[in-house]
Amino acid sequence: MNINELYDLWCEKACDDPDLKKELLSVADDPEAINDRFYRNLEFGTGGLRGVIGAGTNRMNVYTVRRATQGFANYINETFENPSVAISYDSRIKSDIFAKATAGVFAANGIHVYIYSELMPTPMLSFAVRDLKCQAGVMVTASHNPSKYNGYKAYGADGCQLNLTDAEAVIEKVNALDMFDDIKYMMFDDAVAQGKVEYIGQDTIERFYENVLAQGLNTDLIAQSGLKIVYTPLNGTGNKPVRHILDKIGVKDVTVVPEQENPDGNFTTCPYPNPEIREALELGLKLCDEVKPDLLLATDPDCDRVGIAVPDEKGGYVLFSGNEVGAMLLEYICSERTRQGTMPENPITVKTIVTTDIVKKIAEKYNVEVIEVLTGFKFIGEQIGLLEKNGEENRYIFGYEESYGYLAGTYVRDKDAVVASMLICEMAAFYRTKGISLLKARENMYNAYGVFAHSQQSFTFEGEAGMEKMNSIMTSLRENHPAEIAGLKVVVFDDYLNSVSRNIETGDKKTIDLPKSNVLAFRMTGGATILIRPSGTEPKIKAYYTTTGKTQTEASALESKLQESFTKLIK
Numbered sequence: 301m302n303i304n305e306l307y308d309l310w311c312e313k314a315c316d317d318p319d320l321k322k323e324l325l326s327v328a329d330d331p332e333a334i335n336d337r338f339y340r341n342l343e344f345g346t347g348g349l350r351g352v353i354g355a356g357t358n359r360m361n362v363y364t365v366r367r368a369t370q371g372f373a374n375y376i377n378e379t380f381e382n383p384s385v386a387i388s389y390d391s392r393i394k395s396d397i398f399a400k401a402t403a404g405v406f407a408a409n410g411i412h413v414y415i416y417s418e419l420m421p422t423p424m425l426s427f428a429v430r431d432l433k434c435q436a437g438v439m440v441t442a443s444h445n446p447s448k449y450n451g452y453k454a455y456g457a458d459g460c461q462l463n464l465t466d467a468e469a470v471i472e473k474v475n476a477l478d479m480f481d482d483i484k485y486m487m488f489d490d491a492v493a494q495g496k497v498e499y500i501g502q503d504t505i506e507r508f509y510e511n512v513l514a515q516g517l518n519t520d521l522i523a524q525s526g527l528k529i530v531y532t533p534l535n536g537t538g539n540k541p542v543r544h545i546l547d548k549i550g551v552k553d554v555t556v557v558p559e560q561e562n563p564d565g566n567f568t569t570c571p572y573p574n575p576e577i578r579e580a581l582e583l584g585l586k587l588c589d590e591v592k593p594d595l596l597l598a599t600d601p602d603c604d605r606v607g608i609a610v611p612d613e614k615g616g617y618v619l620f621s622g623n624e625v626g627a628m629l630l631e632y633i634c635s636e637r638t639r640q641g642t643m644p645e646n647p648i649t650v651k652t653i654v655t656t657d658i659v660k661k662i663a664e665k666y667n668v669e670v671i672e673v674l675t676g677f678k679f680i681g682e683q684i685g686l687l688e689k690n691g692e693e694n695r696y697i698f699g700y701e702e703s704y705g706y707l708a709g710t711y712v713r714d715k716d717a718v719v720a721s722m723l724i725c726e727m728a729a730f731y732r733t734k735g736i737s738l739l740k741a742r743e744n745m746y747n748a749y750g751v752f753a754h755s756q757q758s759f760t761f762e763g764e765a766g767m768e769k770m771n772s773i774m775t776s777l778r779e780n781h782p783a784e785i786a787g788l789k790v791v792v793f794d795d796y797l798n799s800v801s802r803n804i805e806t807g808d809k810k811t812i813d814l815p816k817s818n819v820l821a822f823r824m825t826g827g828a829t830i831l832i833r834p835s836g837t838e839p840k841i842k843a844y845y846t847t848t849g850k851t852q853t854e855a856s857a858l859e860s861k862l863q864e865s866f867t868k869l870i871k
Contacts, residue, residue, distance in 0.1 A: 350451035371474030391563035421603030523550030536601030575607025681713030
């Protein structure tokens with residue numbers, strides 16, 4: 301079926317959402333717009349679905365959601381007896397509609413559905429899967445993407461996003477389905493009335509909170525510390541759970557950014573609701589100038605990432621990177637658990653390949669084993685699951701990735717900004733009682749373990765031509781990689797897709813013992829590193845730069861040179 305035939309078919313059959321019919325009619329005389337909507341099926345990748353909301357096979361809508369869910373349902377029913385699933389959703393446009401569409405397909409396929417009665421964060425979905433002994437879960441979210449996006453993350457029985465093997469099995473099921481003819485579906489309200497869908501109770505929510513609070517190490521210090529917080533949920537799901545936990549641990553002086561307090565999928569005050577980006581925090585920083593808090597917290601729409609800003613020495617506020625916060629939390633957890641005598645035997649921390657190696661230096665001091673995994677928190681969650689199978693889950697003490705995702709505890713298998721917000725506040729209060737600011741604590745960490753600078757850069761390639769361009773760039777760099785970047789000699793070239801690490805100087809090759817992934821790494825003299833990969837959720841190539849130096853200024857200057865030089869190779 302060609303694109304025009306697909307367009308006509310959708311004009312005829314896409315009747316369940318009036319917005320879709322309106323959009324289809326609006327592009328009737330625009331061949332380019334029609335092509336962009338229909339040139340491919342929105343891919344159900346290893347992380348689920350993510351795409352622009354709208355009409356067509358290449359968009360997020362009730363039909364692409366139902367098709368994905370039918371494939372997932374077929375897999376679940378073939379794998380489990382009497383299965384159940386948990387569903388949650390965030391504040392994004394049509395998230396509630398997509399969640400109900402998902403529930404309607406599962407229910408029609410004989411799979412019992414547990415769904416939150418209101419929007420809830422990603423970690424609370426992961427928890428519900430395990431708490432309710434479900435065989436799968438779905439989180440409707442596009443995480444930190446702009447408002448035009450929505451998405452669908454698929455989870456297994458372990459509360460972790462589907463591993464690569466299971467994801468491939470689901471993808472095969474999804475790809476075999478016709479968008480309209482192969483879908484079993486019933487109306488959400490009918491499914492509720494028939495008992496096929498039930499709302500998740502407050503008891504599950506309370507158990508989540510109990511598990512979060514159990515990760516505290518010095519929560520008794522917080523009330524007396526006088527800690528003052530400005531918090532923004534960036535119009536997402538974090539407002540209720542984060543504020544509840546902060547109140548529970550004694551943080552009473554919390555000022556919420558009023559424009560970003562309530563759920564709003566349009567994200568009118570922060571077009572990119574990503575705590576990694578300074579622009580998303582501008583309103584929070586403006587409020588900080590008035591309130592003068594000890595800490596600014598910002599969680600993304602599905603509340604699995606958290607960013608912070610702290611007072612600097614000039615009366616302003618400085619943002620900390622995900623690498624810095626993660627390393628500081630690891631150091632704090634290691635030092636305090638060692639002091640308190642609660643460190644397990646043979647402790648383990650987990651980092652991704654794009655997270656800086658300061659982790660290894662901290663871990664070495666405290667005799668902690670470091671496990672390195674591919675980019676994506678599901679690989680961290682997978683490691684917890686492997687430990688659990690051996691009855692050793694208590695060995696896991698902390699895991700994080702550079703993109704502001706952290707997890708202490710094993711009660712969920714995804715990054716959790718609720719527990720991270722709690723631990724960041726606790727850490728700030730702990731240092732405050734010792735007369736140490738977080739800025740000074742960061743300085744102390746770098747003095748002890750060395751200075752690491754890290755940044756992430758995205759190169760966007762929209763549409764069909766963009767996808768071809770990304771593939772061409774990755775192929776070119778894989779087959780003809782540069783010998784030097786910014787004057788630094790490339791010493792080791794790692795190709796994670798072909799599982800080969802090659803020493804350029806000696807010619808020696810080593811096998812990379814990780815699942816195959818479209819990632820390239822350039823390791824240069826002086827410890828500088830660039831890793832690149834196509835995003836699994838956006839039309840982007842992402843580059844990760846890491847440098848070291850005697851001072852922060854020196855490391856940052858080198859990082860800027862690397863970024864400038866590598867940008868020329870990409871463009």
